[in-house]
Amino acid sequence: MRKQFVVIGLGRFGTSVAKTLTALGHEVLALDKNEHAVQLIMNDVTQAVQADAREEETLRTLGVRNLDVAIVAIGDDLEANILITLMLKEMGIPYVVAKAQSIQHGKVLEKIGADKIVYPEQDMGIRLANNLIRTNVMDF
Numbered sequence: 001m002r003k004q005f006v007v008i009g010l011g012r013f014g015t016s017v018a019k020t021l022t023a024l025g026h027e028v029l030a031l032d033k034n035e036h037a038v039q040l041i042m043n044d045v046t047q048a049v050q051a052d053a054r055e056e057e058t059l060r061t062l063g064v065r066n067l068d069v070a071i072v073a074i075g076d077d078l079e080a081n082i083l084i085t086l087m088l089k090e091m092g093i094p095y096v097v098a099k100a101q102s103i104q105h106g107k108v109l110e111k112i113g114a115d116k117i118v119y120p121e122q123d124m125g126i127r128l129a130n131n132l133i134r135t136n137v138m139d140f
């Protein structure tokens, strides 16, 4: 079933998530405060908007509250990451995924109601290690 997503923060991680979801046939609203990041993804998602996602009014105007899933992919700005995750949950978005920078950050995100917390570098490291073992790359 076609779902509606918003991806906030178009760094490497957010961009990759947004493009992949679109390629899989879903509707994706991509948001970043940086105009250049928005320009780069414009042709690969349903809608790309330049905006500061800390502004609740902006999120409301964009109809974010009616979407199925939100992905908060902001990295360095912990305050923005936490505040936006909290706002999205308060707006009633059923499933909010947030990217954490550390275990402590992840704990805060869990407390404020994030439904899934991801640690992209660590998660990728674990996946690669498991893949290497499963595919028996040592048997060459």
Ligand code: ATP
Binding pocket: 008, 009, 010, 011, 012, 013, 014, 031, 032, 033, 034, 037, 051, 052, 053, 054, 073, 074, 075, 076, 077, 080
């Ligand atoms: P990656 O590792 O995925 O490349 P990162 O962890 O280094 O990214 P940042 O570059 O800090 O993360 O943030 C990702 C994006 O989030 C940036 O393009 C930045 O402009 C955007 N961003 C940061 N704060 C906001 C905000 N308040 N509203 C919208 N976008 C924001």
